[in-house]
Amino acid sequence: MSEPAISANRLELLQIADAVAREKSIEKELVLSAMEDAIQRAARSRYGAENDIRAEIDAKTGEIRLQRLLEVVETVENDATHISLDDAKHRNPAARIGDFMSEPLPPVDFGRIAAQNAKQVIVQKVRDAERERQFEEYKDRVGEVVNGQVKRVEYGNVIVDLGRGEAIVRRDEGLPREMFRPGDRIRAFIYDVRREQRGPQIFLSRTRPEFMSKLFGQEVPEIYDGIVDIVAVARDPGSRAKISVRSKDSSIDPVGACVGMRGSRVQAVVNELQGEKIDIIPWTPDAASFIVNALAPAEVAKVVLDEEAERIEVVVPDEQLSLAIGRRGQNVRLASQLTGWDIDIMTEAEESERRQKEFAERTTRFMEALDMDEMLAQLLASEGFDSVEEVAYVDASEIAGIEGLDDETAAEIQIRANEYLERRAAELDEKRKSLGVEDALLGIDGMTPMILVALGEDGIKSLEDLAGCATDDLIGWTERQDEEVVRHAGALSELQVSAADAEAMIMTARLKAGWIEPEPEVTEDGQAASGEIAPEEVVAEPQQS
Numbered sequence: 001m002s003e004p005a006i007s008a009n010r011l012e013l014l015q016i017a018d019a020v021a022r023e024k025s026i027e028k029e030l031v032l033s034a035m036e037d038a039i040q041r042a043a044r045s046r047y048g049a050e051n052d053i054r055a056e057i058d059a060k061t062g063e064i065r066l067q068r069l070l071e072v073v074e075t076v077e078n079d080a081t082h083i084s085l086d087d088a089k090h091r092n093p094a095a096r097i098g099d100f101m102s103e104p105l106p107p108v109d110f111g112r113i114a115a116q117n118a119k120q121v122i123v124q125k126v127r128d129a130e131r132e133r134q135f136e137e138y139k140d141r142v143g144e145v146v147n148g149q150v151k152r153v154e155y156g157n158v159i160v161d162l163g164r165g166e167a168i169v170r171r172d173e174g175l176p177r178e179m180f181r182p183g184d185r186i187r188a189f190i191y192d193v194r195r196e197q198r199g200p201q202i203f204l205s206r207t208r209p210e211f212m213s214k215l216f217g218q219e220v221p222e223i224y225d226g227i228v229d230i231v232a233v234a235r236d237p238g239s240r241a242k243i244s245v246r247s248k249d250s251s252i253d254p255v256g257a258c259v260g261m262r263g264s265r266v267q268a269v270v271n272e273l274q275g276e277k278i279d280i281i282p283w284t285p286d287a288a289s290f291i292v293n294a295l296a297p298a299e300v301a302k303v304v305l306d307e308e309a310e311r312i313e314v315v316v317p318d319e320q321l322s323l324a325i326g327r328r329g330q331n332v333r334l335a336s337q338l339t340g341w342d343i344d345i346m347t348e349a350e351e352s353e354r355r356q357k358e359f360a361e362r363t364t365r366f367m368e369a370l371d372m373d374e375m376l377a378q379l380l381a382s383e384g385f386d387s388v389e390e391v392a393y394v395d396a397s398e399i400a401g402i403e404g405l406d407d408e409t410a411a412e413i414q415i416r417a418n419e420y421l422e423r424r425a426a427e428l429d430e431k432r433k434s435l436g437v438e439d440a441l442l443g444i445d446g447m448t449p450m451i452l453v454a455l456g457e458d459g460i461k462s463l464e465d466l467a468g469c470a471t472d473d474l475i476g477w478t479e480r481q482d483e484e485v486v487r488h489a490g491a492l493s494e495l496q497v498s499a500a501d502a503e504a505m506i507m508t509a510r511l512k513a514g515w516i517e518p519e520p521e522v523t524e525d526g527q528a529a530s531g532e533i534a535p536e537e538v539v540a541e542p543q544q545s
Contacts, residue, residue: 032057039064043105053105066105072097127199134165135200138193145214146204150184160186160204167202175206175238175274187272189214206273209233212241215272219265222247222257229254231283234337238276240326242294242334246283255280281338288312291343294335298324301348311342318347342478362386370416379404380413392417425449437461444508446501451492458491466509474502 039055043066052069073082148160148167156171158180169188180186188204189211195201205211213230222228228247235241245254258280259266266278281293291312292300302315316324324345325332336343346354359381366377369388383402385391391399392414399410428449435456440463441447460466475497476490492502510516 039066068105069100072099131199134202135193135195138165138190138200138202142190142193143210143214144190145187145211145218146190147185147187148204150180150182150186152182153180158186160188162202165200165202167204169204169206173203173205173207175276177238178206178274207235207237209235209241212243212269212273212278215269216243216258216265219268220258220260222252222254227252228257232338232340234334235276236330236334238274240277240279240330240334241273242279242281242338244281244283244290244294244338255282279334287339287341291335291339291341294338295324295331295343298331300324302351310340311344313344313346313351315346315348315351318349321345321347366391369420370413372413372416376405376413388417388420392421428453432456435461438463440512441466441509443512444505446497446505451495451497454492454495460491463509463513466506467513467515469506471499471503471506474506475499 036055036057039057040053043053043055044051054067054069056065056067057063058065071082073084075084146162146167148162151159151161151166153159156174158169158174160167160169167188167190169186173191188206189208190202191205191208191210192203193200194203210233212233212235216230217223220228223230223245227249228245231244231246233241233243243258245258247254247257257265266280270276270278279296281290281296284290284293287307288303288305291314292303295314298316298320300314300316304313304315306312314324323331326334332343332345359378362381362385363374363377365388366372366380366385367374370377370391379402380391380399385394396407396410396414399405399413400407405413432449432452435453437452437456438461441452441455444466455461455466460469469491472488472490474490474492476488476493478487507516511518
């Protein structure tokens with residue numbers, strides 16, 4: 001009568017394992033392994049914790065087998081885990097020291113406490129397996145857009161049920177003023193999956209630029225097929241966004257493809273993002289044209305690019321200023337994020353005022369340095385001469401070609417310019433010496449008296465000082481802090497030295513200081529030029545005693 005009952009229990013065990021595996025979406029073997037672990041623990045508490053007990057559940061019949069493992073040793077120190085070689089050979093003549101022998105044990109009757117402990121072990125093991133399965137499933141899905149159902153909202157964080165896992169949209173990753181209730185459908189972008197103490201965490205976002213890119217990819221077949229590329233996206237989440245697109249096929253208009261018939265495609269994205277206004281901008285390789293497009297809907301009158309600093313000055317008509325800047329600087333900020341350039345916006349009146357101020361400064365500079373009257377200085381300034389150096393080193397015919405000037409006047413102007421530069425160089429050299437700047441720096445290409453003084457004022461006075469500098473130390477650098485661009489000055493920021501020239505000066509200083517070795521000039525046949533031996537050809541000669 002007892003056998004049918006045992007069979008029923010065994011069958012029930014397998015059914016439970018099946019049900020748990022299906023519910024938690026994990027392998028049935030993992031559930032049976034958890035059950036085996038629980039039975040092992042219960043058996044140890046019954047037979048003694050010092051025993052090495054193994055439990056096995058037959059996956060077909062549900063039969064439970066308990067065994068105790070004994071190590072074959074010469075001298076038995078612990079009866080619970082060791083067996084002598086002689087005793088082992090009685091059971092198995094082939095037994096050797098170091099082998100393990102199994103000894104069957106009778107089944108364990110679970111008491112109430114043992115059953116409770118076993119249940120806890122199984123629940124914990126199943127939970128761990130479920131978490132591992134969840135992590136493995138989602139770790140490679142970073143960058144995807146997923147659909148889920150809102151499970152609950154905690155302190156502004158939205159917990160989302162993805163069906164086979166649980167994710168979170170943190171408060172700062174959700175759109176402003178967007179409210180969700182339990183049961184609502186939600187679409188979001190997976191930006192991170194991490195293992196944490198409480199299990200794998202799947203982080204979702206609705207504010208990141210990548211989310212908008214993915215939404216357009218779902219709505220626009222040309223983007224999905226790779227015919228149209230999204231180059232960059234800049235967002236002020238929930239308010240406004242700019243997206244730049246380009247087409248690989250000249251017959252397809254990238255902006256039109258993204259807008260769709262009567263705006264149907266872009267409207268689907270706008271609706272998903274709670275009415276966020278989207279400007280779609282055609283990308284062009286020409287930076288100036290791209291930036292002008294990015295500032296739409298404002299009209300631009302003129303642009304001045306500084307490619308080295310990735311900075312651009314944009315001149316707009318007076319009535320367009322507020323439109324170009326946008327509410328709270330939104331338009332120009334998004335355009336800057338989209339293009340990667342720092343954008344300075346000024347009106348035509350401001351630009352005209354600045355030009356007049358610069359013209360007056362150049363005129364005064366020429367009057368004082370060259371001891372000439374205002375009209376002559378204005379002639380030089382209006383012809384585009386910016387510095388006394390330009391006047392001194394330009395071909396005399398260019399000055400003589402200015403209306404109202406002749407060869408004799410041009411020659412006199414250049415003589416005065418050279419005399420001024422000599423006086424200025426002598427003054428700067430005296431200042432350099434008083435600052436303690438070493439003469440060794442004079443031999444570096446591109447070094448001028450003004451640069452030497454600027455270096456000395458910044459505490460760079462020797463070859464070693466200059467060799468230890470980075471390029472940013474000399475020309476300065478910029479960084480973004482809270483969406484604001486902060487500019488840090490370098491020792492030579494005001495002298496407009498290029499990054500390439502600054503780097504060349506530093507490398508020359510390192511070479512002269514002996515920090516680095518000069519690279520040998522190699523001819524076409526791979527031999528070192530000028531009779532020098534290439535480094536790989538150097539052979540050490542034995543020393544003569």
